[in-house]
Amino acid sequence: MPSAPDLLVMYQKKIAPDFECGIVLTKEVLNGKWKSSLLYQIAMGVQRPSALQRNIPDATRRVLNVQLNELERHGLISKTIYPQLPPKVEYSLTDFGRTLLPVIEAMTHWGNEHRERLEQILLPSH
Amino acid sequence: MPSAPDLLVMYQKKIAPDFECGIVLTKEVLNGKWKSSLLYQIAMGVQRPSALQRNIPDATRRVLNVQLNELERHGLISKTIYPQLPPKVEYSLTDFGRTLLPVIEAMTHWGNEHRERLEQILLPSH
DNA sequence: GGCTATAGGGACAAATGTAGCCCTATGTCA
């Protein structure tokens, strides 16, 4: 005779179909306050760290570096270091990173399309 | 004669073009560990809180409630309370929420497409 | 009565993420 916990587990298994949806994986990769901005900028051709920092002025160099490192570690961007002084570094999307472009475009488009409403909604007071 | 800080500001203004890209707004709305899953499930027709909780077993009821409230506050989903006992509640996408579907689909598709690689990448050890 | 189911929230702890500060190193220009 099954105990209550067993029944519960069976019940859950019956009802939960494919909860492990891919959207969770995508979210995980984009997790980080500035990652989407970084990917967008790099996709638009902004390659050097200093330029990225100028184009995303609300973020600290520190945080951008941290998140750039993570994007590189995840294989979405690659880093080229030119052995020069002063140092020169360029980031670009990898092949894998380029497969993300449709997602980036969809997010960019939706955000721009509904900009006014979103800015209202996202006010700290609201 | 401009002081150094002034030069810096002018320099930034010249180089920074349109850093306020829509992708940031979209990210902000999707911020929250389980929001994308919730939106996906609701979009797939899962409407009742208990069903959502069963389909997203890694999240606590508590957190799902918090994030459902936020999605409702942001106008992406609406909540119908049936005056019954035991209580019955159903969530569904609003018109505004439905405009997000292309983004959700793009994220879901990319995540599923690259599932194996992403699961490797996102291991805590890696 | 004791267990399940329905739905939800308060209070607090733990984890994670982000921001700020300081440091290195070197080349160019005034």
Add this chain to the structure above:
DNA sequence: TGACATAGGGCTACATTTGTCCCTATAGCC
């Protein structure tokens, strides 16, 4: 020599997010 550019990382403190535990309320079933 001092200011600015280039690029990056360590450490600490704060902020935000998540997770845990406990509480309400009612109907059905054994």
